[in-house]
Amino acid sequence: MLAVIGVDCVEDLFADIPDALRLSRELNLPAGMAEQDVYAKLRELAERNVSCESELSFLGGGMYDHYVPSLIDSILSRSEFLTPYTPYQPEISQGGLQVMFEYQTAISELTGLPVSNASLYDGPSAVGAAAYLAKLANGRPRLVVSAGLHPHAREVLKTLSAGFATEVVEVGLRDGVTDPDELAAAVDEQTSAVFLAQPNFLGAVEDLESLVAIAKPSGALLVCSCDPLTLGLLKPPGELGFDIAVGEGQTLGNRLDFGGPSFGFFAASQEHLRRMPGRIVGETTDVDGRRGFVLTLQTREQHIRREKATSNICTAQALNALAGVIYLSWLGRRGIVELCELMVQRTAYARDRLTALEGVTALHSQPVVREFAVVLDVPVEPVIERCVAAGVNPGYPLGGDYPEYPNGLLVAITEQRSRADIDRLVDVLGAAVAQQAAIGATAVGAGV
Amino acid sequence: MSLQGLETAQQRDRARTIFEKSKPGRRAFVGPALDLEPRPLDDLIPAHLRRAQPARLPEIAEPEIVRHYNRLSKRNFDLDTGFYPLGSCTMKHNPKLHERVAGLPGNARLHPLQAPAQAQGALELMFNLQEALGEIAGLAHVSLQPSAGSHGELAGVLLTRAYHEDRGEHRTKILTPDTAHGTNPATVTMAGYEVVKVATNSDGGVDIDDLRSKADEQVACLMLTNPSTLGLFEVNIAEIAEIVHGVGGTLYYDGANLNAIVGISRPGDMGFDIVHYNLHKTFTQPHGGGGPGSGPIAVCDALEPYLPRPQIVARESAGGGGTIFDLDYDRPKSIGRLRGFQGNYGVFVRAYAYICSLGAAGLLEMSQTAVLNANYLLALLKREGVAEYLPVAHDQLCMHEFVLCGTPMKRDLGIRTLDLAKRLLDHGVHPPTVYFPLLVDEAVLIEPTETETKETLDDFAAIVADVLREAGEDPSVALNAPYTTPVRRLDEAGAAKRPVIRQAM
């Protein structure tokens, strides 16, 4: 090969790199390893994690331990889906393109909005993308966001808005849902977009209809950050007057993976079609009249429009979106309703039983589908530690994100948590709270 | 020659979506049994909050779902099947071990809000990956959070903004070369800056005079990739860094082309302040047909305070119990989050497995071989039969990729770069990147990567020569290609004019 190139050694190929810029030593990294040794090393690391496989977990807060059916693993492991690049050559990418078309259809159907893109990175970044669309659409200077949005999504809004010069105003919660009076006071003609969540971070199903009625007259874009799985049961944002629906797609057949990769979805009303971020697949025909699919409306995108693009996104989360559409086909029209209803029943049961415990009260009284919040009479962190030691992870402590609930606990009940699992949670959490209360009482008694 | 009229079995099998295969009453899902006394749904979720009609998802049984997607999979070309020299995308082999380790339950079923004490293996892996990436770039401070190259760019430009504003400076412009990838200027706009283009000189490098004339106190940053999108090492990089730093700007490295220089030269040593990596290029995350990816960034000391949060940190545990890994949120100058949780962790597992497998020597060999393969293929394509139609845009040694120019092909053979690409489809190889970089007319950007054999490169060169020879005899063959693919040339203009972007129901 060197002779064909006309050089003596590989080193000669790097002649353009000035000596001063050469690394004159080997990289300071360990030596390479055999496959079996790498496997052993990574397995050892993985075993130091406590996963939902090795404890009874009630963690939620944006990602949920739903069952991922085997057919998803099987289909996603096919090289033809796993290893191609973005479908720049449609004639040899019809599989991936049709998947995206089906995915867009499913997202449209769930959200009740006619236009869906082919995926974004994740839920919070999709919320950020909606803010940028609003900025392009109306140029107004302020975003109004409910405190019911995922805290990570609210933080992304602040991060990105530093770039496109909008202000972010937060609207607080009352009894677990967006405070309508605060919302009314915050929204005006300067509001670019209003962000509401369904269900919200505290698990509450918001009465979006009344909130939309408050926000709509301002002319701001209304953005619903929603969970696509529970949209199997809940009213779709498109029917409620929202302009945009975004959210985290992990609940549709994607693994937890410590937070990613999953996907974000982005759906909108027709008028925003040409402002959408990311890939969109459209139907067309080939020269012989066969039906086919292509990336379309690319004049929105960075590779064509460059600095005038509606977004900078290029690589997104196609494989994860594929998992999403397989999952929705597997659940099917009736299955998604059955799954949601099962979660509603078990979640109601768990909420009733937990709030019947001494020292545990409901944080709010709103309807819930898969997740609810409680407040403990005692410090929550040591209670969680006790439960974890007993093999039960009771949920996510809310104090970090909601300082007004220092002892709040967010508990998620997916279809993988049976009644027996919930009973065990009740026993373990009840005991832990009681023990903690006893310590508190002793401490007070001792005059500490 | 015409294949028209002859239809392959795959072509005859017309596309039908999963929604069209739906039949009322069919299903795959069997849910867990309800193990408690149900309460009326209306009492739990009032009817006005619920859907009136179920979403019209497909009704279909598992065997048919599997067939449907297997059938679709066969309508995709993929890297495990054939050569994929898509320039700028680094389509190297994706080792199979990586899927196995990413799928271990301790990774795949690890909840993102698990307390750090119960996620020590994951945090250690992330910490080690940060350290390795930092060493590779020559910049010590790494954030794994961004989800792809363009996301890393946004992080990098936003932290440039935070850095300048922290010093009371409100700069307005960012420089990008005219060879830049589209994500660079798009990012600049999203981050609230004005794009100023810098010209390219006749050697394919940054035009230093043009840069000097545009570099002023309003410039926040210069975004560059090195090697450039032309596949050439920017020999004046030290001088460029001096100019940009001289006016107080930062120098950003688009890591899409990092595969050329790992272990050979480090962006940090060249003077770059910010680097993004594409773990789905250089570090073997399978591309998934359009993601997932991951775009970590590394920065110099001065920019460290502005990195996204949380950061993964290592602390010595009190009482000498060894190192403890943690998430650090206490970063008051941080630009904040760009996404949820800790980033695309599953991608980190694969990238880390790759770095462990190759080690220092292997990574060096990776880049050496990538450059060797590119130069070998370039030498083959500079031979008679190809070079007169597809001359190399900059006739010199290349790095990991190179650009050919299709202008003479268009003029002398009457076929465009697009037609060449479409005819290559009939030969079972993926075409190179076409029409990028924009600077080169009828551009063909070829990146073979290090995981291809000499025989594959020989075959590809022979195929290109064949297609050109064939076009010399009858250009209509290429003009009407492809013939053997599941569908033939598609009407993209029609798709955009009357967008149909979901299945009618």
Ligand SMILES: Cc1ncc(COP(=O)(O)O)c(C=O)c1O
């Ligand atoms: C030079 C260059 N920069 C940036 C990007 C964007 O990277 P990503 O697709 O990971 O966002 C690409 C991707 O093709 C690229 O080639």
